[in-house]
Amino acid sequence: MSESTKDIQLAEAPDGISGAGFFATSFEKVIGLARKHSLWPLPFATSCCGIEYMATMGANYDISRFGSERPSFSPRQADILMVMGTIAKKMGPVVKQVYEQMAEPRWVIAVGACASSGGIFDTYSVLQGIDRVVPVDVYVPGCPPRPEQILDGLMRVQDLAANESLRRRDSPEYQALLASYNIK
Amino acid sequence: MELTNENVLGKIIAQFGEDNITNAVNPDGIMTFDTNRQTIHELIKYLRDDEELQISFLTTMCGIHYPEQKDKELCMMYQLHSLRHNYRLRIKVYFPISDPVMPTLTDIYATANWMEREAYDFYGIIFTGHPNLIRILNVEDMEYHPMLKQYPLEDQTREDKVNTFFGR
Amino acid sequence: MESVDLIYKAIYILVIFGITLLIATYSTYFERKIAAFIQDRVGPNRAGPAGLLQPLADAGKLFFKEDFIPAKANKALFVIGPGIAMLVATMSSAVIPFGENLIVDGREIWLQAINVNIGVLYVFGVVSLGVYGLMIGGWASNNKFSLLGAIRAASQNISYELAMGLSLIAVLMMTGSLSLREIAEQQHGFNWNIWYQPLGFIIFLICAFAETNRTPFDLPESEAELIGGYHTEYGSMKLGMYLFAEYINIFVASAVMATLYFGAYNFPFMLELEAWLADMLDSVVAANNIVTMIGVGVMFAKIFFFIFFFMWVRWTLPRFRYDQLMKLGWQILIPLAILNVVLTGGAILLKEHLF
Amino acid sequence: MEPLSNRSKKVQKREMTFAERAYLPAIAQGLGITLKHFFKKKATVQYPEQTRERSDIWRGLHVLKRDENGAERCTACGLCAVACPAEAITMIAGERKAGEEHLYREEKYAVTYEVNMLRCIFCGLCEEACPKAAIFLQDDKLAPARYERDEFIYGKDRLVEPLKTTETK
């Protein structure tokens, strides 16, 4: 959207001078902050990393501190798709389907080596990274990552969410990105 | 009766004849012998139903591929266990890859169902009489049977792999 | 009704509405905090100090999430569903007496939005409508999980309404009135209905859990079975409204329980306190107002306790299965409730004839 | 079926007593337990501010060690790459030129040494395979999450430990 880019330009003007733009950007910031602290994950846990995700939910790490403890197994309600574990070629279409069903704004974390790059499983049946089917925002290395690393990945997404413009996802770049994955 | 390799083998040979039970060895404490496609179904049924043996637990089965052995390229390994006597037994059947047909065991053991589907999926062994012989682990439209030795392990779509390095 | 009265009423209604929404909003926060504390965690603490802005963050996010209507859904009903849930939930707090009367400018203001003489029935009727929101939403989603959730919600609510109504009748027999204000007034001081109706209270409590779809009766949205149940297909603020409605329902259920069984705004020695205060301050009006305000505080303390109890139970118990739930409702609770009615009737007759 | 061994023990399954059938005692007990926990000290370690203690042998982020003189220990023998089950290590060996003794300990050294952190499974086999004590998995660092897949290919610039801290592990 051309409007949103205009807003961003206005934001560079000195504070308080340009009324509407100032308001719009502060508003965007507020919503960004709101989104940041309310990222509901869709735990797409297929294997080992899912078990570490359980540990992340557990008392010792407590993902709820970030406001993300409500797992939304329905893609409609989720904000981040946390793909944890190996995605086989048989599973690939399912991941894509789930991603397509999610409502904007949506983010994707590839947790662990398998989801990010296939990891140790360089085999005929394993997808070599989910970025072949859906656009990935944050990669978390490790096999499986420690819960600290998963939280780290979540915080990276939080940074994205806080700094993203409200309508960035209508932008032509984003549309092109989706189109390159053949996602409507 | 205490089951030993000798008396079990004797009993089986007495039942099925020397021709059908060959090559009995004992590689790791588990007696292993070969048999053929005609006998295997009856043999396993006999082992299960025999009052004395009670070898009535199908532990596992798997296919093996020996590309070098002429007309014995494929092998089906059955491992049985008598829980009562704590006695294990391994049976192998060799057959040519041009004719990968085996009788099904699904009528004897319920567990054979998926194991046979797995063997079909991996090696293309066709089990006659299987109620639902389709691929189990791989996608249905896969064109080859991946565990056969001639097929590569690697996913050919991988991009970040550098083959220049020594090693494998 | 005079115009001044109208204005007071309007203000009061707005205040109650605001408080309801506020409590519902912060119930989500407290639910998460209580869950966390029960589970040895700390809960949300990054959004604002101690995570106090968490509900606002959730609301902000939900408002600006893509508003999505599934292609095969029944569009109109899909939108109406959460609306009904929310509307019905907010309606029921109208008849709840949150306190006695305040005296401002010599004018008595009752802290109750409307005093209808059928207050109990009003609540009961409105609550029984709540299920429409779930059913319509679940059906309109065109998703089998949603539909199953909707069906479960419907059958559960109908079944438990019966037992709930029967347990209520025992209270009504005792008080002889359908007006919530009158019921509250009759429990003056420490003369709470719970002392006379323990069984009825337990039945009512269980039914309240069932009516608000809380664990152990959260079958309509049981996560492990139905993903999200009736709200599986809902995202954005429509989902928010369902969640909100649930918390408002909890609030209302807590308020009703406090009113019916735990003496609403009454607390022990309130008359003595009022007299003492009147002496102290040399003003009957001020004393009355202070006691009323304490009463309001007491009422909310009771409500908060029940809300806490709802959450406490939620994070402790496993849920029932569908058939067990039905069995509990029809074969245990309803006979018990009838027994309770009979016992109460007997006791009332005995009292009238013997004493 | 009669027991196969003499060690079997039936699990205890008592009939429910009336009180238990009335749901309430178990519910009260459960509520008691959860209430006890409500007031208990919390187990949470608030991650970014506090970190949980890790053992000294935790297999974290890789580092290429230097020896006491600050020269790189790696001699590009390639054992680590062979040992890696994920094939995450790539290296190109080079001959040390005269005058580079302070940089590389042996005559051969790794010109490029790359670890693909996204492939790596942190199994520790490379550390175990290294005959020169050059590659280590540090216990105090974790591979951080990043936005782009390319950023995970750690070259020597990020792997070799900085010069100042040369004490051996």
Added chain:
Amino acid sequence: MATEKKTVELDGLDTFRENYDLKLQDEHNDNLTTLNLGPTHPATHGIFQNILQMNGEIIMDAVPTIGYIHRAFEKIAERRPFYQITPLTDRMNYCSSPINNMGYHMTVEKLLGIEIPKRAQYIRVIMMELARISDHLICNSILGVDSGAFTGFLYVMQEREHIYDIYEEVCGARLTTNMGRIGGMERDLSPKALHLIGEFLQRFPKVWAEFEKMLTRNRIFVDRTTDVGAISAERALSYGFTGPNLRATGVDYDVRVMNPYSSYEDFDFEIPVGSKGDTYDRFLVRNAEVWESLKIIEQAYKNLPEGSYHADAPHYYLPPKQEVYRSMEALIYHFKIVMGEINAPVGEVYHAVEGGNGELGFYLISDGGRTPYRLHFRRPCFIYYQAYTEMIKGGQLADAILTLSSLNVIAGELDA
């Protein structure tokens, strides 16, 4: 509602359809609904799909589809030197990786004919039993989660963190442990590890007793699980059940007792068995097994013998690092072992250990090369998950979910 009876909710996924139409068409009944449970349904935990045909809430038929995380372990194993397969086994039953690791090591040791010193065996026993505890506690607490009681899960997860701390102290990782080596352990138990184990033995019983208190006698839970997903001993044996799921039906088959390995014959423990083979029995059997495991750990911890933590097998066991830096002989062995040029004898072995879910078998054929010629894993999950259809028929949707979690099907092990 659905436009056509046979279409799946997940449009565009044509791969589902072929399996799907299979049975469900036959009984064409208008009252039946099809419901697609999985592959991303919350209760499936890992990934398996079940297409259920339901009459109201009652399941009439089900068609399971698996293979959603098929990773070709057996194929990889044919291309990797023996020691590199350990990390693979980690990822099979990832709830109890050490058992897999050590089962595999024992298999290879059997092939190579290496005798392991007592101390190493005892350490292995401690680790395996810890793994069993962590496996069972996940399974049982997840059963709680699926029945709606989330809190108990988080209580025991804290204890699992302590088990992970011990793993971390022993091998340097939490979940995918890659613990031990062919020929023993990679390092001795450190004092801190011993201390942690001691501490664990002190604290865990209390937590576990508390967890049991929350569920075992709670009527809601008992009603939910009794007679749910029951299977008879005969059917279970025919389906190849092993482990807790078989023991819940009343058959006391336990590899640790029948074919003791790694000095299990030294320990005194019992085999808990159930009677009906329903979900409640499975829950109780697992609970009881946790207590038995604790007993074993206690015995092994108290009687931990002195001695070496690895076998004296320089051809197969990596020499200590200090040796490698100093002596040429050690360096050569080191190179040979790492390059995978150990001379494994030709042969075939089968070794079974009692995994978290039952008899975890490794069937290894070696042709003398640097890699196994064929390595077949007998994965208990794969084998008993077939029975799932039979177990849930006639039950309700809620039952199916509890049955699934009580079977403790682990996707990594299921699909291999």
Added chain:
Amino acid sequence: MENLFYFLSSLTLLCALMVVISKNPVHSIIFLIITFFTISGHYILLNAQFLAAVNIIVYAGAIMVLFLFVIMFLNMGKDERDQKTSVITKITGAIAGGLLFVVMIAALKDATLQPVDVDNFNSQIGMVENLGQLLFTKYILPFELASVLFLVAMVGAVMLGKKETGERHF
């Protein structure tokens, strides 16, 4: 007040019509529910709050939920196909409707509207107490008969709903 009455009446009629007209059974039921609400509105206009509340609780809150429930259940696995009504049905419908119309005109032709007696109007007539008094005194026989009828119906329903032992039901 009068405007409100006309508004409610027209809404009632409209919704009642929509119940018959709408194709989707679920829509029909929802319109029926709205109809009940408007009727409750009429009760309130007549100062019969108790009846209004009971109308909502019983009809809108319980019976209609059951209706919706049943229709959702029946609808669950089925396609939404248009059921073509045959010509005969249409003709029969037209005749029946016409007959009803004629009968109604005949009945209403001679009817006279009773004028409201403003002086003797008792506003409390619809209140709970008065209603209760009437039910338990003047109309005690019909009331009790009705309750016996319901009891019989209930027992019958239980008998019908009871399945054979051993069969699982919910």
